[in-house]
Amino acid sequence: xxxxxxxxxxxxxxxxxxxxxxxxxxxxxxxxxxxxxxxxxxxxxxxxxxxxxxxxxxxxxxxxxxxxxxxxxxxxxxxxxxxxxxxxxxxxxxxxxxxxxxxxxxxxxxxxxxxxxxxxxxxxxxxxxxxxxxxxxxxxxxxxxxxxxxxxxxxxxxxxxxxxxxxxxxxxxxxxxxxxxxxxxxxxxxxxxxxxxxxxxxxxxxxxxxxxxxxxxxxxxxxxxxxxxxxxxxxxxxxxxxxxxxxxxxxxxxxxxxxxxxxxxxxxxxxxxxxxxxxxxxxxxxxxxxxxxxxxxxxxxxxxxxxxxxxxxxxxxxxxxxxxxxxxxxxxxxxxxxxxxxxxxxxxxxxxxxxxxxxxxxxxxxxxxxxxxxxxxxxxxxxxxxxxxxxxxxxxxxxxxxxxxxxxxxxxxxxxxxxxxxxxxxxxxxxxxxxxxxxxxxxxxxxxxxxxxxxxxxxxxxxxxxxxxxxxxxxxxxxx
Amino acid sequence: xxxxxxxxxxxxxxxxxxxxxxxxxxxxxxxxxxxxxxxxxxxxxxxxxxxxxxxxxxxxxxxxxxxxxxxxxxxxxxxxxxxxxxxxxxxxxxxxxxxx
Numbered sequence: 001x002x003x004x005x006x007x008x009x010x011x012x013x014x015x016x017x018x019x020x021x022x023x024x025x026x027x028x029x030x031x032x033x034x035x036x037x038x039x040x041x042x043x044x045x046x047x048x049x050x051x052x053x054x055x056x057x058x059x060x061x062x063x064x065x066x067x068x069x070x071x072x073x074x075x076x077x078x079x080x081x082x083x084x085x086x087x088x089x090x091x092x093x094x095x096x097x098x099x100x101x102x103x104x105x106x107x108x109x110x111x112x113x114x115x116x117x118x119x120x121x122x123x124x125x126x127x128x129x130x131x132x133x134x135x136x137x138x139x140x141x142x143x144x145x146x147x148x149x150x151x152x153x154x155x156x157x158x159x160x161x162x163x164x165x166x167x168x169x170x171x172x173x174x175x176x177x178x179x180x181x182x183x184x185x186x187x188x189x190x191x192x193x194x195x196x197x198x199x200x201x202x203x204x205x206x207x208x209x210x211x212x213x214x215x216x217x218x219x220x221x222x223x224x225x226x227x228x229x230x231x232x233x234x235x236x237x238x239x240x241x242x243x244x245x246x247x248x249x250x251x252x253x254x255x256x257x258x259x260x261x262x263x264x265x266x267x268x269x270x271x272x273x274x275x276x277x278x279x280x281x282x283x284x285x286x287x288x289x290x291x292x293x294x295x296x297x298x299x300x301x302x303x304x305x306x307x308x309x310x311x312x313x314x315x316x317x318x319x320x321x322x323x324x325x326x327x328x329x330x331x332x333x334x335x336x337x338x339x340x341x342x343x344x345x346x347x348x349x350x351x352x353x354x355x356x357x358x359x360x361x362x363x364x365x366x367x368x369x370x371x372x373x374x375x376x377x378x379x380x381x382x383x384x385x386x387x388x389x390x391x392x393x394x395x396x397x398x399x400x401x402x403x404x405x406x407x408x409x410x411x412x413x414x415x416x417x418x419x420x421x422x423x424x425x426x427x428x429x430x431x432x433x434x435x436x437x438x439x440x441x442x443x444x445x446x447x448x449x450x451x452x453x454x455x456x457x458x459x460x461x462x463x464x465x466x467x468x469x470x471x472x473x474x475x476x477x478x479x480x
Numbered sequence: 481x482x483x484x485x486x487x488x489x490x491x492x493x494x495x496x497x498x499x500x501x502x503x504x505x506x507x508x509x510x511x512x513x514x515x516x517x518x519x520x521x522x523x524x525x526x527x528x529x530x531x532x533x534x535x536x537x538x539x540x541x542x543x544x545x546x547x548x549x550x551x552x553x554x555x556x557x558x559x560x561x562x563x564x565x566x567x568x569x570x571x572x573x574x575x576x577x578x579x580x
Contacts, residue, residue: 094561095561097553097557097558097560097561098553190537191537191538204535204536204537233540233543234536234538299526302522302523302526304519305519305520305522308516309520316497320497323498325562325563326558326561326562326570327562327563328563329563330563330564332573333573334573334574335573336572336573336574337498338573339572339573340498341499341500342500344497344499345500345501348499353494353497353499353501353509354509354512356497356499357490357493357497357509357513358513358517360493360496360497361485361489361493361513361517364496371517373533374523374528375520375523376533376534376535377526377528377531377532377533377534378523378526378528379534380532380533380534381526381528381531383534383537414515415515415516416512416515416516416519419516419519430534430537431537432537432538433537457537
């Protein structure tokens, strides 16, 4: 059942929030040991929250648009009184003294948080294999990865543990796992959703967004979490656009460009089955009245190189705070300097160390201009190329991921091979634009394919309209 | 682009980043970081002389608020999360005398 229908049933008193919750907790009990979507399941807290929703409904109150809807939250968003680990040893056992703004907004909308989901440590990765607490498996084939870094949030929705979840997306960490698990995943416009309480990875790129099984549910959740927050200085002051009311308006008259650099022969490794589904998606949009043609956004091919300098550079600075003084792990030593080093060496996993060192190098004297400075200029080229493209098109289209879900362990030996899976999603983060992944049939292996819809800043309404058309036209998805 | 990152470079940035690496880790990270930086060499093909850098997707300006006291974190709750505390302060091992 969709989140929308669940909330309607709870608000009208037709169903109790407690029965909705218990049904989902049963689903979690049945398959969570095999999937490992969660770092923690909050059974007692969730039951208390659901009972409170039922009490309010009985008292004639309206608990809000997500009344009684079970949700899961990526474990890099702060939850007061509940551990927030980022799937890292360095934060194991840390209890945040405050809630992230999105967590407050979920509660204010009547949602019931059932757990914190697994991720690649500090959201650095594309398969959820970098978690310090074990891998998450793809519910559609447990020999495959769920994608990452928000793999736990994607798997929780795909497995039916929750109808909605939150992830964070720095270079594709919502959209890529959404594609690999066959669910809808949205990276909103930078600044549309408050980052207050989101543990920082790369601050100029990070953005929180929804996972859902339907486009309509994703719109509902995005509306709940969007809006200005004085606690985030990069929060957009303007009121967020209405999404749920425009979903059925179609794409008649829209101009849509397929990014040729990300969809064909320009980049190696875009699989034939993924390209075939993209072609069918384009045809579906055309059949619905849009003009669809292939177009060039040339600098998008340089996004990956620029990203893997910029994101580690920002991470090396953001992760300097883990020094064993104020929170999290401390490994004792004779002096403070030795304590910092012993703590960070024991607390961070290899991928986090790799990115911290890469970023430190790219920012260091003698290399700044060659790496960080150059990458920032490439970021300008990408912003400018998108601006030109959006002068001619309302929306752009590409694959979300170059391939369907790969096998556990397949790409862990070579970091660069793993990084290449983000090639189609990174450009939107560098430009600060919204984009989303919509399931569109399956590949040759029977695993889901995601089509990425890209829009200019604040272009969510048109993006969701196209996503709704794609959802309605999509061939059958993978069966769980 | 520039010369390849060396084992000494990696040891230096590890030290800057307060990370201690074994010899085997140093070998492995040197190869991996070099591969990643080699990939970034494709940027050398671009003429960037007249391009200004972008640090951030939004046209950011300073954000001010009225100077009114609002809710703040509870001191005891914050200190409770720290590994070591004394007299309402974070406690650390000696800082001086380590040759810094």
